[in-house]
Amino acid sequence: MRKTRLAAFLVLAFFAALLSGTEAAFAAYPEKPIEWVIWASPGGGSDIFVRNMARLMEPYVSQPFVPVNKSGGGGAVGMAYTASKPADGHTILAVTTNFVLTPALGRSPKGPADFDMIARVAVETNVVAVSTDAPYKTWEEFVAYAKQKGGVSWGTFGVGTSDHVASAKLSKLSGIKSRFVPFEGGADSLASLMGGHIDVLTNNPSELTEQIAAGQVRLLGSFSADRWKAFPDVPTFKELGFDVVVPTWRGVVAPKGTPKEALDYLSSAIEKVVAQEGFQKYLAENQLEAAYLNSTDFALFVAEQDLFYKNELKELGLVKKKK
Amino acid sequence: MESALLMLEGFKDVVTLQNLLSVFVGSALGISIGALPGLNASMGIALLLPLTYGMSALPAIVMLLSIYCGAIYGGSITAILLRTPGTTAAACTVFDGYEMAQNGEPGRALSMAATASFIGGIFSVIVLIFLSPPLARMALMFGPAEYFALCFFGLSIISSLAAENMVKGLISAVIGLLLGTAGLDIVTGVPRFTFDIVELLNGISFIPVLIGLFAVSQIFITVEKEIQELGGVKQAISGLTISLKDLVSVTGTVIRSSIIGTLVGILPGAGATMSSFISYNEARRWSKTPEKFGKGCLEGIAAPEAANNAATGGAMVPLLSLGIPGSETTAVLVGAFMIQGLRPGPLLFRENPDLVYGLFAGMVLANIAFFVLGMLGARLFSQVTKIPNRVLVPMILILATIGSFAENNSLSDVFLMFSFGVVGYFMRKFEFPVAPLVLALVLGPMAESNFRRGLIISAGDWTTFFTRPISLVFLALGFATLIMPFIRMIRDHRKTREVPPSE
Numbered sequence: 001m002r003k004t005r006l007a008a009f010l011v012l013a014f015f016a017a018l019l020s021g022t023e024a025a026f027a028a029y030p031e032k033p034i035e036w037v038i039w040a041s042p043g044g045g046s047d048i049f050v051r052n053m054a055r056l057m058e059p060y061v062s063q064p065f066v067p068v069n070k071s072g073g074g075g076a077v078g079m080a081y082t083a084s085k086p087a088d089g090h091t092i093l094a095v096t097t098n099f100v101l102t103p104a105l106g107r108s109p110k111g112p113a114d115f116d117m118i119a120r121v122a123v124e125t126n127v128v129a130v131s132t133d134a135p136y137k138t139w140e141e142f143v144a145y146a147k148q149k150g151g152v153s154w155g156t157f158g159v160g161t162s163d164h165v166a167s168a169k170l171s172k173l174s175g176i177k178s179r180f181v182p183f184e185g186g187a188d189s190l191a192s193l194m195g196g197h198i199d200v201l202t203n204n205p206s207e208l209t210e211q212i213a214a215g216q217v218r219l220l221g222s223f224s225a226d227r228w229k230a231f232p233d234v235p236t237f238k239e240l241g242f243d244v245v246v247p248t249w250r251g252v253v254a255p256k257g258t259p260k261e262a263l264d265y266l267s268s269a270i271e272k273v274v275a276q277e278g279f280q281k282y283l284a285e286n287q288l289e290a291a292y293l294n295s296t297d298f299a300l301f302v303a304e305q306d307l308f309y310k311n312e313l314k315e316l317g318l319v320k321k322k323k
Numbered sequence: 324m325e326s327a328l329l330m331l332e333g334f335k336d337v338v339t340l341q342n343l344l345s346v347f348v349g350s351a352l353g354i355s356i357g358a359l360p361g362l363n364a365s366m367g368i369a370l371l372l373p374l375t376y377g378m379s380a381l382p383a384i385v386m387l388l389s390i391y392c393g394a395i396y397g398g399s400i401t402a403i404l405l406r407t408p409g410t411t412a413a414a415c416t417v418f419d420g421y422e423m424a425q426n427g428e429p430g431r432a433l434s435m436a437a438t439a440s441f442i443g444g445i446f447s448v449i450v451l452i453f454l455s456p457p458l459a460r461m462a463l464m465f466g467p468a469e470y471f472a473l474c475f476f477g478l479s480i481i482s483s484l485a486a487e488n489m490v491k492g493l494i495s496a497v498i499g500l501l502l503g504t505a506g507l508d509i510v511t512g513v514p515r516f517t518f519d520i521v522e523l524l525n526g527i528s529f530i531p532v533l534i535g536l537f538a539v540s541q542i543f544i545t546v547e548k549e550i551q552e553l554g555g556v557k558q559a560i561s562g563l564t565i566s567l568k569d570l571v572s573v574t575g576t577v578i579r580s581s582i583i584g585t586l587v588g589i590l591p592g593a594g595a596t597m598s599s600f601i602s603y604n605e606a607r608r609w610s611k612t613p614e615k616f617g618k619g620c621l622e623g624i625a626a627p628e629a630a631n632n633a634a635t636g637g638a639m640v641p642l643l644s645l646g647i648p649g650s651e652t653t654a655v656l657v658g659a660f661m662i663q664g665l666r667p668g669p670l671l672f673r674e675n676p677d678l679v680y681g682l683f684a685g686m687v688l689a690n691i692a693f694f695v696l697g698m699l700g701a702r703l704f705s706q707v708t709k710i711p712n713r714v715l716v717p718m719i720l721i722l723a724t725i726g727s728f729a730e731n732n733s734l735s736d737v738f739l740m741f742s743f744g745v746v747g748y749f750m751r752k753f754e755f756p757v758a759p760l761v762l763a764l765v766l767g768p769m770a771e772s773n774f775r776r777g778l779i780i781s782a783g784d785w786t787t788f789f790t791r792p793i794s795l796v797f798l799a800l801g802f803a804t805l806i807m808p809f810i811r812m813i814r815d816h817r818k819t820r821e822v823p824p825s826e
Contacts, residue, residue, distance in 0.1 A: 041731075043369030043655035051373075069732055073507070073524030077733075080521045105512065109521065153780045159512035181467070181779045182509050184772065187647045187654065191591045194645065197466030197780060210646035210668035285661060318512070 029089050029262045030063040037093040039078025041071040045206065045286065049250065050094045053121070053270075056279055060269035074098050074161075076108035083110040087255040089262025092118060097162045097248040100306040104313055105160045112302050116258045119270040120251040120293035120301060122283055125224035126163045127205045127234065128170070129217050131193055139220045139240055142200065143174050151177035155189035155201030158182040163202040165312045166223045166246035173242045193217070204248075205230065206287035223247075230287060246312075247305070249291065251298055263295045326453055326680075333680030336381065337688060345378070345386035346685060350692035353393020354700075358401045358409045360534050361726025364394035365652040372659055380663040381678060385685030387659050391652055392444055392635050392689040395595060396697060399436040399628050404429060404707045405719050407538035407726075411529060412595035412631040414761055415603045417537055419616065419623025426619050429705040430563035435621050436628045437697030438565060439577050443629035444690035446581035447588065447636025451643070452683050459644040462589045467776035468787050470592065472797035474770035477597055479801040480604040481759040482808050489808065491755045499763025502527050509772045510779070522735040529764060531727040531740035536757050538723045539744025542716055544751065549712055560709065563702055565621070573625040576606045584630030588637020591649035595634035596765055599627035604804075636686065642667050643679065 036054055040046035047069065054065035070078040075098040085091035093115070103111030128139070136142040146152045154171070156164040164180060171178040181198055183189035186207035192198045194216060205228065211217035212231075219234045223246040227236055237244045252270065254263060273279050274292040283290055293301055313319045336342075356367035368387050375383035398413030403420035416436060423432040450458070465473070478496075485492015505516040506526030517523040580602035587598035606626035607616045616623045641647045646668025648654040660667045665675065672679055707715070727740035750757055781787035788794050 042366050043372075043651070043658060047369065048658050071525070071731055073521055076521045076524055077731075107507070107512070107514065107524065109519075151782065158507075158509060179779050179782060181776050182772075183776070184509065185654075187591050187649060191463060191641070191645070191647050191649075192466055194647075195463035195466055197468075210666045210670065213666075214646070214669045216645075216669075285664075 029259070029265060030061065032090055033064045033066050034061070034089070034266075035085070035091045036065045036067045037078050037082045037091065038067055038069050039071060039075040039093070039095075039098075040069065042069050046094065046096065046250075049286075052282060053094075053273060053279075056273045056276060057269050060272050061266070074102040074107060076102055076110070079103075079108055079110040079114070082253075083114045083255050085255055087116075087257035087259075089254060089258050089266070092252055092254045092266065094250065095253050096250050097305070097309075099251075099253070100302065100309050101160060101162060101165075101313075104306065104310045105319060112306055114256050115253040116256055116263055117295055117298040117302055118252040118254055118263050119267040119295060120249055120291060120298045121270060121274060122250050122288040123224075123291040124204055124248040124250070124288050125222050125228050126166050126202050126246065126248060127208070127222045127228070127231075128167070128200060128202050128220045128237075129193065129208055129212075130200050130220060131196065132216055132218050133196065134199070134218075136220075137218065139235075139237075142220055143176060146174075146176040146178075146199075151179060152199040153181050153197075154178045155181050155183055155192060155198045155203075157184075157186075157189075157203075160313060160318050162246055162248045162309075163204075165309065165316065166244055167202045168316050169246070169312065170223075170237055170242055170244045173244065190217075204287060209287065228287075229289060230284065249301075249305075250288070251293075251302075260295075267295045329676060329680045330452060330683065332677060333682075333684035334687075336677060336681040337385065337684040342382050342385055342685065343688070345382040346389045346688045346692050347696075349386035349389025350393040350689060350696055353390035354397035354400070354693055354696060356390065357394030357397025357413075359726060360401060360407045360409050360538065360722055361530055361729040363398075363410045363530075363652075364391045365650075365655045366730075367391075367394050368652060368655045368659065372655070372662070375659065376662065380665060381681045381685070383663060384656075384659060384682055385689070387656060388682065388686050389689035389692060391656070392632065392686065393693040393696075395632050395635055396437065396440040396444075396628070396693045398631075399440065399624075400433065400697075400700075400704055401722075403432045403436060403624070404704060405538060405715075405722075406541040407719060407723060408533060410595075411533060411765070412599055412634070413627070414533055414537070414596065415599040415627035415758075416624060418603070418758065419618070419620050421541075422617070422619030423621075423624065424705075424708055427559055427561050427708075428619075429560060429708045430701050431565055431569070431621075432619075432624055433701035433704055434564045434698055435569065435573070435624045437694055437701065438570065439573070439580070439625040439628040440632040440697070441690055441694035442577050443581045443584055443631070443633035444635055444693075445687065446578075446629075447585040447633040448683060448686045448690065449636075450585050451636040451639050451686070452680075455640050455644045458586075458589050458640050462591065462641050462649075463645070464793060465590055466791075467773040467780060468791050468794045469797070470590075470773040471770055471777050472788060472794040472801070473590070473593065473597075474766045474773060476797045476801040476804065477601060477766045478763065478770060479804040480600060481762055482805050483604055483607065484758045484762065485756055488754065488756070491753075492759045495750065495755045495757065496759035496763045499760035500767040502532070502760075503764050503767030504771070506768075510775050520735070522731075522733060526768065527764070528730060528733075528736050528739065530730045531736040532743045532764060533761060534723045534727055535740040535743025536747035536750075536761065538719055539740060540747030540751055540757075542720055542723075543744060543748040545712055545716055560705055563705065564698070569621055573621050575609065576622045576625050577629045579605060579609065580626045580629035581633045584633025585637040587630075588634030589640045589649070591641055591647055592769070594638065594650045595631040598630040598634045598637075600762055600765075602626040602630035608807075632690075639686070643671065644669060 038050045070081045082093040102108045136145045189201045221237045225245045356362045398410030399416045402408040402413040402416040406421040408414045420432045481496045583602045584598040587593045603626045606622045607613045641649045642653045727736045
């Protein structure tokens with residue numbers, strides 16, 4: 001008796017689920033929680049960035065976000081995973097400059113062509129930093145030191161990263177012989193700089209603010225187009241006469257073929273969050289600057305960046321020229 | 324003296340109901356996170372970070388530190404009971420912990436782990452409070468060349484881990500080194516042994532390999548015994564806790580391991596896992612009964628556990644005095660500080676000394692909390708060894724699968740785990756020691772990348788490793804450790820020759 005009643009209930013529940021399913025298919029986007037793929041591990045800068053945004057976006061989106069970490073391969077794992085998901089707006093991916101760099105280096109089977117852009121959120125910069133114990137105080141002094149010494153060791157985050165591209169271009173234009181020392185993380189390279197094991201490093205300033213404030217690390221210049229708001233005294237390399245503007249940025253994308261209304265829906269929610277004071281404060285604390293671009297403009301921007309970095313990588317000899 | 328007074332102030336700040344509650348909740352959560360394979364301290368802190376959004380700075384950070392300390396201790400529980408190290412730092416605890424539990428003394432093993440972790444943890448906090456600035460300066464003296472030398476010393480331990488069968492041990496180590504080369508080459512960016520599999524670009528994930536080699540291989544062996552009806556009879560549990568005599572017998576080991584753990588913990592990038600292996604080896608070297616290691620001896624549990632918890636206080640040294648997070652976990656802690664509008668670093672001491680000392684006091688309490696919970700729980704956790712295998716085996720298998728999946732949310736890691744379960748099974752059947760493989764897989768990539776960094780910095784001049792004093796010392800220690808077993812072999816050989824045949 002009890003068993004048949006249970007069976008009847010299950011059958012009923014099954015049909016109810018079916019019905020609600022068909023109904024939802026006609027409902028407006030979003031119809032279920034949105035999976036937000038993060039291509040870094042929990043706790044890192046990119047992870048906290050997305051979790052923060054997801055929380056702030058909740059009032060503007062009728063379904064919750066579910067952050068999912070798919071880390072590895074400079075974003076390649078996250079791209080491959082997201083691109084394999086249905087393009088219905090229920091899976092999105094947070095991206096950084098690696099979105100164009102990793103595929104350009106031939107390290108990712110998926111690239112910008114496999115995605116539709118939702119929005120650009122913020123821009124970042126890379127800065128060149130030295131220890132305050134070092135004899136050089138400005139970029140000019142550093143160049144003189146490097147030339148006299150016959151070469152310097154320069155900390156970066158591996159080969160073909162935005163900081164490496166920028167540093168390599170800069171040292172080429174300045175006529176310095178640099179030996180680039182790839183580090184796995186900001187902490188390692190910073191410790192090596194402060195310990196005097198390397199002469200100079202390039203990093204995102206968010207990992208240096210404490211040491212700058214404590215007077216242990218000095219910035220020589222920034223790769224941004226304009227002076228960075230947090231460090232108005234630090235010149236850009238463009239100002240110093242070197243044509244090296246290497247932008248870095250963060251945005252959100254979705255698998256290719258995602259409906260336009262879904263892209264616009266999320267894009268406008270992001271626009272509202274970016275305008276919020278609380279979010280701006282968070283960005284400032286992390287050395288990011290709000291720089292919203294809508295779906296169409298972000299797509300143009302990505303295409304332009306793709307071309308820019310491909311050219312730079314070719315110049316540096318990091319990708320083989322197509323025969 | 325001044326620090327002592329500030330410390331008292333710190334305790335006054337920390338001892339409020341809310342803080343004590345955060346310490347105990349944090350410790351309990353930390354122990355569970357640490358005990359679950361695949362979930363480690365940094366993930367635990369990252370996942371529980373949102374809980375602290377509404378809290379004020381001191382209780383929030385004290386809770387996260389409690390999770391950290393608790394998780395490092397908690398890793399030993401599953402290592403001892405299930406042969407499944409809950410964290411990589413507990414890999415070494417498996418060797419003697421699991422054996423002792425199987426000999427019917429799980430309570431003794433568990434309470435040894437809790438006590439050693441506690442002493443190691445407290446020792447490191449005391450060092451953190453009183454010796455931070457000079458030790459932080461010492462840490463900065465370590466550049467890539469020094470790290471390479473340290474890794475080389477760490478790797479040389481393989482020769483003593485493999486002492487019983489040198490050839491098989493070295494084969495196991497070489498397999499570990501080879502596995503460590505998979506992934507993107509850090510200097511040139513060339514993918515090595517990735518076979519166009521995107522998941523392999525970051526190299527072979529360590530946790531699934533560890534779970535596979537230890538836990539899954541043990542499952543196969545247990546099941547095999549069940550089928551042959553050799554198992555089934557479980558050892559009766561005796562030895563519910565450690566005696567005072569036990570404690571006295573490991574005093575030297577615990578103190579030595581606490582010092583090693585704290586010092587290695589201070590070095591950015593080295594951390595708890597390396598310190599536990601070095602301490603285990605040192606404990607065996609200094610032991611009067613080295614032959615008992617790996618068969619369930621107390622020192623073999625005390626050494627790695629004191630060391631990995633001592634690494635917690637050590638890791639806080641560069642974070643608080645230099646603002647440099649030396650490990651994955653402390654990097655996540657930076658995020659926690661920033662949510663509170665604070666930045667860990669030298670300025671924090673100047674601007675918020677009361678918070679810093681409150682935090683020190685909180686860390687002392689965190690160590691006390693996991694010790695109390697661990698000692699109370701030891702009796703309860705011991706019951707796990709009474710669970711019949713037909714119930715226990717599927718449970719471990721589920722835990723192992725979830726744990727392997729959890730680190731990267733990746734199914735390929737689950738396949739990796741099962742593959743290494745099979746590898747581990749055959750290694751044990753053919754008596755290849757597993758420890759050298761594990762150690763080589765941890766230290767190999769670190770040794771390689773620092774070796775290459777060191778050479779880039781010196782512009783290709785290899786004498787850099789010998790002309791830098793710290794580097795030279797570690798290389799010398801490494802060579803000494805390498806030739807030790809051979810010297811012993813020759814000595815033993817001579818002894819046997821000197822004794823005239825009695826028949």
